[in-house]
Structures are given as C-alpha cells and as structure tokens.
Amino acid sequence: MKNKKSGIFATLFFTVISILFVAPIFVVLMNSFKRKAFISLSPFSMPDEKSYAGLENYVTSITKYEFVKAVGWTLFITVLSVIVILVCCSMCAWYITRVKNKLTKLIYLLCVFSMVIPFQMVMFTLSGTADSLHLNTPWGIVIVYLGFGAGLAVFMFCGFVKSIPIEIEEAAMIDGCNPIKTFFSVVLPIMKPTYISVGILEAMWIWNDFLLPYLVLDIKKFKTISIVVQYMKGSYGRVDMGAIMACLIMAIIPVIVFYLSCQKYIIKGVAAGAVKG
Amino acid sequence: MNKKRLMAAGLAVIMTASMVTGCGSSDSKKESKTDAKGSVYYLNFKPEADDQWQELAKEYTDETGVKVEVVTAASNQYETTLKSEMGKSKAPTLFQVNGPVGLASWKKYCYDLSGSDVYKQLTSDDFALKENDAVYGIGYAIESYGIIYNKKLLKKAGYSQDDIKGFDDLKKVVEDITSRKDKLGFSAFTSAGMDGSSDWRFKTHLANLPIYYEYQKDKIDNTDKIKGTYLDNYRNIWNLYINNATCSPKQLSTKTADDATSEFVTEQAVFYQNGTWAYADIADVGDENLGMLPIYVGVKGEENQGLCTGTENYWCVNKNASKDDIQATLDFMNWCVTSKTGTKAMCGAANAMPSGADGMGFVIPFKGNLKSENPLVNVANDYVKEGKTPVSWNFSTMPSEQWKNDLGSALTTYASKQTDANWAKVKSAFVDGWAKEAKASK
Amino acid sequence: MEKSIKRYWPVFILPTMAAFMIGFVVPFLEGIYLSFCDFTTIKDASFVGLENYAKAISDKTFTHAFSFTTVFAIVTLVLINVLAFAVALALTQKIKGTNIFRTVFFMPNLIGGIVLGYVWQLIFDGILGKFDLALKLNAKFGFWGLVILICWQQIGYMMIVYIAGLQAIPGSLNEAAMIDGANARQRLFKITIPMMMPSITICTFLTITNSFKLFDQNLSLTSGEPMHQTEMMALNIYDTFYGHVGFEGVGQAKAVIFFIIVVAIGLIQLRATRDKEVQQ
Numbered sequence: 001m002k003n004k005k006s007g008i009f010a011t012l013f014f015t016v017i018s019i020l021f022v023a024p025i026f027v028v029l030m031n032s033f034k035r036k037a038f039i040s041l042s043p044f045s046m047p048d049e050k051s052y053a054g055l056e057n058y059v060t061s062i063t064k065y066e067f068v069k070a071v072g073w074t075l076f077i078t079v080l081s082v083i084v085i086l087v088c089c090s091m092c093a094w095y096i097t098r099v100k101n102k103l104t105k106l107i108y109l110l111c112v113f114s115m116v117i118p119f120q121m122v123m124f125t126l127s128g129t130a131d132s133l134h135l136n137t138p139w140g141i142v143i144v145y146l147g148f149g150a151g152l153a154v155f156m157f158c159g160f161v162k163s164i165p166i167e168i169e170e171a172a173m174i175d176g177c178n179p180i181k182t183f184f185s186v187v188l189p190i191m192k193p194t195y196i197s198v199g200i201l202e203a204m205w206i207w208n209d210f211l212l213p214y215l216v217l218d219i220k221k222f223k224t225i226s227i228v229v230q231y232m233k234g235s236y237g238r239v240d241m242g243a244i245m246a247c248l249i250m251a252i253i254p255v256i257v258f259y260l261s262c263q264k265y266i267i268k269g270v271a272a273g274a275v276k277g
Numbered sequence: 278m279n280k281k282r283l284m285a286a287g288l289a290v291i292m293t294a295s296m297v298t299g300c301g302s303s304d305s306k307k308e309s310k311t312d313a314k315g316s317v318y319y320l321n322f323k324p325e326a327d328d329q330w331q332e333l334a335k336e337y338t339d340e341t342g343v344k345v346e347v348v349t350a351a352s353n354q355y356e357t358t359l360k361s362e363m364g365k366s367k368a369p370t371l372f373q374v375n376g377p378v379g380l381a382s383w384k385k386y387c388y389d390l391s392g393s394d395v396y397k398q399l400t401s402d403d404f405a406l407k408e409n410d411a412v413y414g415i416g417y418a419i420e421s422y423g424i425i426y427n428k429k430l431l432k433k434a435g436y437s438q439d440d441i442k443g444f445d446d447l448k449k450v451v452e453d454i455t456s457r458k459d460k461l462g463f464s465a466f467t468s469a470g471m472d473g474s475s476d477w478r479f480k481t482h483l484a485n486l487p488i489y490y491e492y493q494k495d496k497i498d499n500t501d502k503i504k505g506t507y508l509d510n511y512r513n514i515w516n517l518y519i520n521n522a523t524c525s526p527k528q529l530s531t532k533t534a535d536d537a538t539s540e541f542v543t544e545q546a547v548f549y550q551n552g553t554w555a556y557a558d559i560a561d562v563g564d565e566n567l568g569m570l571p572i573y574v575g576v577k578g579e580e581n582q583g584l585c586t587g588t589e590n591y592w593c594v595n596k597n598a599s600k601d602d603i604q605a606t607l608d609f610m611n612w613c614v615t616s617k618t619g620t621k622a623m624c625g626a627a628n629a630m631p632s633g634a635d636g637m638g639f640v641i642p643f644k645g646n647l648k649s650e651n652p653l654v655n656v657a658n659d660y661v662k663e664g665k666t667p668v669s670w671n672f673s674t675m676p677s678e679q680w681k682n683d684l685g686s687a688l689t690t691y692a693s694k695q696t697d698a699n700w701a702k703v704k705s706a707f708v709d710g711w712a713k714e715a716k717a718s719k
Numbered sequence: 720m721e722k723s724i725k726r727y728w729p730v731f732i733l734p735t736m737a738a739f740m741i742g743f744v745v746p747f748l749e750g751i752y753l754s755f756c757d758f759t760t761i762k763d764a765s766f767v768g769l770e771n772y773a774k775a776i777s778d779k780t781f782t783h784a785f786s787f788t789t790v791f792a793i794v795t796l797v798l799i800n801v802l803a804f805a806v807a808l809a810l811t812q813k814i815k816g817t818n819i820f821r822t823v824f825f826m827p828n829l830i831g832g833i834v835l836g837y838v839w840q841l842i843f844d845g846i847l848g849k850f851d852l853a854l855k856l857n858a859k860f861g862f863w864g865l866v867i868l869i870c871w872q873q874i875g876y877m878m879i880v881y882i883a884g885l886q887a888i889p890g891s892l893n894e895a896a897m898i899d900g901a902n903a904r905q906r907l908f909k910i911t912i913p914m915m916m917p918s919i920t921i922c923t924f925l926t927i928t929n930s931f932k933l934f935d936q937n938l939s940l941t942s943g944e945p946m947h948q949t950e951m952m953a954l955n956i957y958d959t960f961y962g963h964v965g966f967e968g969v970g971q972a973k974a975v976i977f978f979i980i981v982v983a984i985g986l987i988q989l990r991a992t993r994d995k996e997v998q999q
Contacts, residue, residue, distance in 0.1 A: 014809070014810075014814070021823050021827065022826065024839065043845040091730070091731045107732070110739070114743045116932070118978065121974035122746035122750050124967075125747075129741060130741070147738035150735050150739045150742070150743070251830070263822060
C-alpha cells in the first residue's frame with residue numbers, strides 16, 4: 001500500500017522533471033515559427049498573429065543557406081567516420097589487449113592521452129597536416145576523425161575486450177580460424193553492445209562538431225550543419241535567429257527518429273559498453 | 278601459414294589504400310587546373326556582401342576565363358579562417374586586414390602593391406596602408422557613421438536637425454523626448470545592444486571619438502599610451518544613449534544590433550547610431566525620412582564636426598602565391614574598380630548586379646567611383662560640402678582585439694549600474710588597458 | 720595465441736595507428752614545437768625559447784580561467800554524478816513510465832554544440848530579464864548557467880551507465896544483506912556503491928575531461944563575459960590566438976600547460992577510482 005503511493009508520487013515527480021527537460025527543445029520549436037525580431041523580444045510566448053512567420057524560417061534555411069546539402073555532407077561524414085572508427089579501433093583495441101608488449105602499452109597510453117587533448121592545441125597544426133595530405137574532402141576528413149577520435153574508442157573497446165574470456169577465442173583458433181576470422185566471427189558479435197555505445201559517443205561528437213570540419217574541410221565546397229548555422233550569425237550583430245531555430249529543429253529530427261527507432265539497442269549498448277569499461 | 282600472412286598483408290594494403298583515396302582524387306583535380314593561367318582565391322571579410330562577390334567572381338570568370346573563388350568567413354571567424362587557410366597549400370591570394378594593427382600580424386605575407394594598376398586607381402594615399410614606400414594594403418570601401426535619425430519622428434517631437442548643433446542641444450532634445458516618451462509613443466534612442474556580436478558599435482565606433490579628439494589635441498596619429506583626456510565626454514554620450522533608450526540599461530547585454538535595427542524600422546525610436554552600410558536594413562523607413570547627425574560629445578568647436586568617415590577594409594595580396602596567381606589577383610582587383618560591371622556592383626544599390634540583385638553600395642576610394650544611390654552616403658557628402666570636418670577612423674590604431682573586448686565588458690557593467698566606481702573600470706580598461714596591450718603586442 | 724595474432728599487426732593496428740599519427744601525434748608534436756615559436760601561420764615559425772611560457776603564466780586571465788575551470792569541473796562532477804546516480808536508483812525501482820523517463824533524460828545528449836548555447840542564452844535571459852537582470856552581467860549567473868546547461872546535457876548519458884551498473888549487481892547480494900539485517904543506507908554504501916565502481920570510474924572520467932575541454936557551450940553561452948570572469952581554459956586559449964598581434968605562440972604554450980594539467984588530473988582520477996574497483 002505504502003509502496004504504491006510513493007510509486008505514484010515518484011511518477012508525478014519524474015513527469016514534472018521530464019517536462020522541464022524537454023522544455024528547451026519545445027522553446028526552440030516554438031520560436032522557429034516566429035519572425036526573427038520577436039524571438040529575443042519574447043522567447044516564451046507562443047507565436048501570435050504579429051510574430052507568426054509560418055514556414056518562412058524553414059524555407060530560408062533550406063533555400064538560402066543550402067541546408068539540405070549540409071545535412072547530406074554531415075550525414076555522410078558522420079556515418080562513414082563512425083563505421084571506420086568502429087571497425088579500425090575495435091581491431092586495434094583487441095590487438096593491443098591480446099598482445100602484451102611495450103609497444104601496445106605505449107599505444108594504449110597514447111590513446112588515453114589523446115582523449116584529454118583540447119582541440120585548440122592542435123587546430124592549426126592539424127589543419128596544416130590534413131591539408132598537406134589532401135584530406136580536405138569529406139572522404140579525407142574521415143581519416144582525421146579516425147585519428148583524432150581513436151583515443152576514446154580504443155580506450156572503451158579495450159575495457160570491454162579485457163572482460164571477454166580468452167578461452168572462446170582460443171577455441172576458435174584451434175578450430176583453424178586465423179586471427180582475422182576469429183575477430184570477425186567470434187569477437188565482433190560479442191562486442192556488439194560496445195559498438196553501439198562507442199558509436200553514439202563518436203556520432204554525437206562528429207554530428208555536432210564545428211571547428212574541426214571548419215578548419216579541415218575545403219570550405220569552398222563543403223559545409224556541415226554546424227558550419228551553416230555559424231554562417232547564419234552574420235557579422236555586425238546580424239543574427240538570423242529564426243533560421244537558426246529552424247535549422248536546429250531540422251537537425252534534431254533525424255537524430256530523434258534514429259534514436260527512437262533503435263533506442264532499445266542504444267540504451268543496452270551504452271549500458272553494456274560502459275559497465276565493462 | 279604463408280597464405281595467411283599474404284592475406285593479412287593484402288588486407289592491410291586494401292585498408293590503407295582506402296585511406297589514401299582522398300589523396301588520389303584531389304591530386305588529379307589539381308593537374309587539370311594548371312592549364313588556366315593563374316587563379317584568384319579571395320577570402321572575404323564582409324558576410325553581407327557575400328552574394329555580390331560570388332556573382333562578381335562568376336561574371337569575371339565568364340568574361341576572362343580566369344577562375345575566381347570567393348570564400349566568406351563565418352561569423353567572428355575571419356582571423357581563425359585566415360590563419361588556417363594561409364597555412365594551407367592553396368592559400369588565399371587576396372585577403373583583408375582591418376588597418377595598421379591587423380597589418381602588423383600579416384605584413385610578412387603582404388605583396389608590395391606600389392607598382393600595381395589598382396594602386397594607381399586610388400584617389401588618395403590616405404586609403405593605402407603604407408610603410409616607407411611600400412604599399413601593403415589598399416582600402417576598398419569608405420564608410421561613414423553617425424547618429425542616424427528618423428526625420429518624421431523628430432518632427433513629431435517638435436524638433437528638426439537645425440535644433441541640434443552640439444552635444445548640449447542633443448541632450449536637451451533627447452531628454453525632452455524621454456520625458457514625453459509615453460505620450461509620443463517612441464523613445465529617443467534605440468537599444469545600445471552590447472551582446473558580443475554587436476558591441477562594436479560602442480566599444481569601437483563610439484570610442485573613436487575620445488581617441489580622435491585626443492589625437493587632434495596632441496597632434497599625433499597613433500600612440501602607445503592614451504591619456505583618456507576626453508573620457509568624460511565619452512561618459513556623457515554613453516549615459517545619454519543608455520538612459521534614453523527603448524529598454525532598461527540593465528538589459529543591454531542581451532540586445533543585438535539587429536534588435537536596434539528593428540526598433541528603428543518599427544519607429545520605436547528616433548536616434549540610432551550606425552553607418553552608411555546599414556541603409557539596406559533601414560530602407561523601409563523611407564529615404565525622405567532618413568537623416569544623419571554627427572556624434573556630438575561636447576568638445577569645443579564641435580559644431581564644425583562632420584560624420585566619422587574612413588575605412589576598415591583593406592585588400593592585401595598574398596606575397597607567397599605563385600607569380601601567375603598574383604598577377605591574376607591584381608588584374609581581378611583592377612577589374613573590380615575600373616570595369617563597368619565591377620564599379621556598378623561595388624557602388625550601386627538596387628538592381629546594380631548583372632543578375633538584378635542589389636549592389637554592395639560602397640563608396641570606393643578609386644577613380645571609377647560612381648555617384649551613390651544610398652541616401653546616407655549622400656548625407657555624408659553633404660556634410661563635407663558644407664565644410665564640416667570628417668572625423669577620421671582611429672580605431673584601427675586600437676592596440677588589440679582584447680582591448681576592445683575589455684572596454685566592451687566594462688561599458689556593459691557600467692550600463693547596468695552607473696556608479697563612479699564602475700566608470701573607473703571603464704577608464705582603467707581604456708587607459709591602463711591601452712598601455713598594457715600596446716606593450717604586449719610589441 | 721598471442722604469437723599468432725602478433726604477426727597480423729598490419730591489419731589490426733596499422734590503419735588506426737596511421738590515422739592516429741596524422742590526426743593526433745604529428746599535429747600534437749608540431750604543436751609542442753610551435754609553443755616555443757613566434758608565428759602567424761604554421762609556415763613561418765621562428766624559435767623564441769621559453770618566452771611564450773613566461774607570457775602565458777603571467778597572464779592573469781589564464782590563471783583565473785584555470786581556477787574557474789577547476790571549480791566548474793568539481794561542481795559538475797559532483798552534481799552530474801550524484802544526480803545521475805540518484806535518478807538511476809529511482810528509475811530501477813518499480814515506477815510507472817521508467818522507459819519514457821529514461822528516453823527523455825537521454826535525449827539532450829543527442830543535440831549539442833554551439834547552437835545549444837544560443838538556445839539556453841535565450842532561455843536564461845528571458846527568465847532573468849523579468850527581474851531586470853542578465854546572464855552576461857554577473858559571473859555567478861554565467862557560472863550556474865553553464866552548470867545547468869552541462870547537467871542537462873550529460874545527466875542522461877551518465878544515468879544510463881549507472882542503470883546498467885545497477886542492473887548488473889546480482890540480486891542475491893542485496894537479499895543476503897537484508898537477511899543479515901542491513902538497512903537501506905548500509906546496503907547502498909556497503910554493497911551498491913562498491914559494486915558500481917567501474918561505472919563510477921568511467922562516469923567521473925568522462926565528466927571531468929568534458930568539463931576541462933568545454934568550449935562550444937562556453938563560447939556561445941557567455942563568451943567569457945563579464946570581463947573574462949566566466950572564461951574557461953579552452954576559450955581562454957582560443958581567445959589568446961586572436962586577442963593580440965603576435966600571441967599565437969602564447970596560445971600554443973597555454974595549450975601545452977593546459978594539456979599537462981588535464982593529463983595529470985585524468986590519470987590521478989583514473990588511478991584513484993580504479994583502485995577501489997571490486998574484481999567481479
């Protein structure tokens with residue numbers, strides 16, 4: 001009896017907190033339908049006759065700022081980079097956990113180091129290096145992301161690999177599998193949850209990243225969502241807030257759809273990956 | 278065993294090969310480009326003129342076959358972009374600096390323009406960045422700023438421009454409007470937005486006045502140690518701006534120049550400090566209603582003061598570009614300021630672009646300058662004709678960005694609480710900050 | 720087995736390591752070199768020795784940014800982890816709608832970056848404006864504004880990690896303790912928390928490094944106003960590059976100092992929590 005009562009109370013409590021949690025997203029949605037002059041004037045009021053802008057903000061951001069193209073490139077870079085990071089780093093992590101010597105230990109330490117490096121420290125040198133290797137395309141930037149994102153991925157994969165019983169792999173090897181086959185047919189399936197966990201962390205980072213693509217990509221040809229949004233803040237205080245809000249909504253939608261459609265795996269993945277870490 | 282090794286090696290090759298495809302593809306692109314002689318890569322500073330530059334570049338390519346690429350830096354990212362792009366193999370051939378201070382970091386990269394055609398087009402050496410005989414930068418747009426006002430509203434309040442001949446007059450008019458604010462239905466000033474994107478109107482443009490008068494008095498044009506002789510005047514005009522505006526002075530940190538613009542356009546205020554470049558944004562008020570006043574700060578002899586006129590946009594050519602590229606860039610610059618299409622695009626307002634879009638509306642310091650259709654520019658010219666002395670732009674001598682930012686913060690703090698202690702902070706940012714920054718930047 | 724794997728290094732570690740070299744090691748070493756140089760772009764560096772470091776250390780805004788960041792990191796570390804842990808505990812109880820709540824709390828993770836700062840700025844200023852106050856006028860508002868923003872973004876992720884950790888604790892342990900007469904508090908501190916150490920390690924590590932590296936949100940929410948008082952390390956370094964003529968090297972030197980500090984903290988923290996982990 002007592003339990004049930006406190007259960008209802010808890011549900012109520014969390015409902016209120018949840019509403020507070022999504023409120024900012026709602027504010028954005030609301031403001032994306034207002035004319036830009038009214039956004040900072042009265043951020044919390046619903047659009048009324050005077051301030052309602054219809055779909056104007058959405059149309060502007062799609063036509064004037066080439067938003068769709070930006071979504072395309074962002075999607076391309078994110079998906080490709082995440083796949084490459086997952087495959088390469090999990091292999092690397094498996095190798096350095098299974099082969100114990102000074103070199104692998106050094107690699108592991110370097111990876112941990114690289115996780116805490118502020119991007120500002122390498123921003124100009126990285127853009128220089130990437131340029132001299134002609135990595136300034138959406139294909140090339142994948143390598144930069146692999147390099148700069150390897151730290152976190154290898155670190156997290158290593159944590160998980162340690163918890164895999166080595167006997168399974170040994171059995172596979174005795175059955176005549178070479179290490180590559182062993183990895184892909186035995187280790188990889190076990191690590192599935194970790195893939196999701198690392199994948200989300202890396203995907204969120206790359207999807208929202210601004211400075212790295214801005215400095216590395218050939219800005220004459222390729223823009224990502226974050227770069228486009230930054231262009232909406234013109235110089236001399238001209239800020240197209242309406243278009244920014246519309247862009248934000250459009251940028252969130254694919255992410256939320258993706259999240260809702262695989263949320264079961266994501267939650268499981270985050271959990272599994274991190275616990276073993 | 279051997280087979281496995283081979284496979285391993287093969288896989289490695291495939292993986293690394295897939296990694297370097299980025300290299301391969303861009304290499305081949307590069308080769309195909311070499312048959313056109315020289316190309317231009319312009320890193321543009323003015324986002325509001327991006328569309329026009331893109332169109333102009335295309336026009337030029339169609340006409341001459343020379344490739345011109347224009348990139349505009351994202352908001353507040355010009356220096357980041359320039360630093361990063363200049364370090365790349367295909368660096369900009371044409372870029373911008375904002376004056377002597379900006380030139381100090383980039384001088385090593387600037388091609389001496391003294392022998393170029395475009396320099397010969399320049400009407401006055403005042404618009405060139407010269408050091409000894411070398412010309413490192415050429416100003417390409419002259420702009421003026423002051424207090425833009427709405428004639429209709431001023432009349433409604435019972436005044437006209439003839440009533441304002443100095444700071445005291447301005448103060449009287451402004452305070453009278455404020456006292457009748459509710460009855461009139463509008464305020465004296467638009468909000469003096471101090472959001473980081475917009476505080477340049479006050480930390481840079483307004484701050485030019487005390488610096489200008491000090492330089493005038495001491496007969497110098499640059500200094501490592503500013504005295505702040507006219508800081509009290511700065512305080513007076515700032516007080517006037519913030520206490521007679523559409524919003525409470527405590528709200529200024531959240532306001533942007535955009536807000537001020539929309540307040541002006543929707544006739545919520547009479548006065549609005551801004552420059553000729555703002556015309557496109559405020560054209561809705563109607564040309565016949567637009568006027569411009571000098572920024573009076575209460576210095577003796579200011580009845581002869583005109584608008585603040587100068588340039589903050591200098592073209593520089595990258596010395597390290599290939600010879601062909603440099604030549605192509607110089608040709609492009611010259612074309613922009615001499616050809617019909619180029620000058621029309623740079624000076625014209627409505628329908629000035631070949632495509633029918635609006636032009637950039639600049640006044641250019643070149644022989645090919647066209648008469649402006651921008652009423653604000655014409656106001657500025659009228660002041661000169663009347664014999665008023667234009668106030669030069671001295672903010673290009675401000676020691677660093679840091680100095681401006683610190684002054685901006687201090688002004689915002691002061692606006693929220695107008696005490697002497699807070700003004701002392703402004704003073705310290707202005708005077709001590711100047712000395713400190715000037716020293717640091719040596 | 721180790722031996723047979725070892726020969727396959729070209730497949731397993733070469734691609735990652737090659738990219739790691741390009742994307743991290745080379746720029747990093749170059750960055751260290753540049754911190755001893757005077758330069759405008761990376762092409763024209765000239766060696767100046769320790770001058771940049773001297774300038775960096777004597778810069779008061781830098782030391783302030785350091786203490787501000789440290790305080791911020793501690794506050795968010797405690798807040799995020801305690802709240803996320805508490806929410807995780809609650810949401811593993813039998814409460815209606817736990818799945819929806821988990822989803823909602825996790826959502827803010829999915830959006831981020833610079834734009835988020837603008838949105839929150841709008842919200843904070845909208846609220847503060849009602850009291851005639853503003854975010855950028857007062858360093859305290861700026862600080863707590865940042866804290867709220869970061870908590871909002873990160874609590875969900877950490878919560879999921881903790882939930883997973885909680886679910887991995889065998890129920891029998893708690894039952895046994897209950898039979899032995901342990902109360903709820905004792906069970907929490909004697910069983911749950913020690914068993915959760917691996918999750919706590921990863922969460923504290925992530926929150927600390929995130930706080931120290933925080934840049935986007937800082938730039939867009941307060942941009943350091945008023946007077947550098949809410950400026951964090953990364954933003955301070957970034958501003959140094961552009962604030963003065965010829966300070967690029969100083970910015971780079973600050974970055975090196977910053978890096979050493981963060982590495983030290985990260986390692987100490989990892990060691991401290993790893994020691995407490997219970998072997999499962």
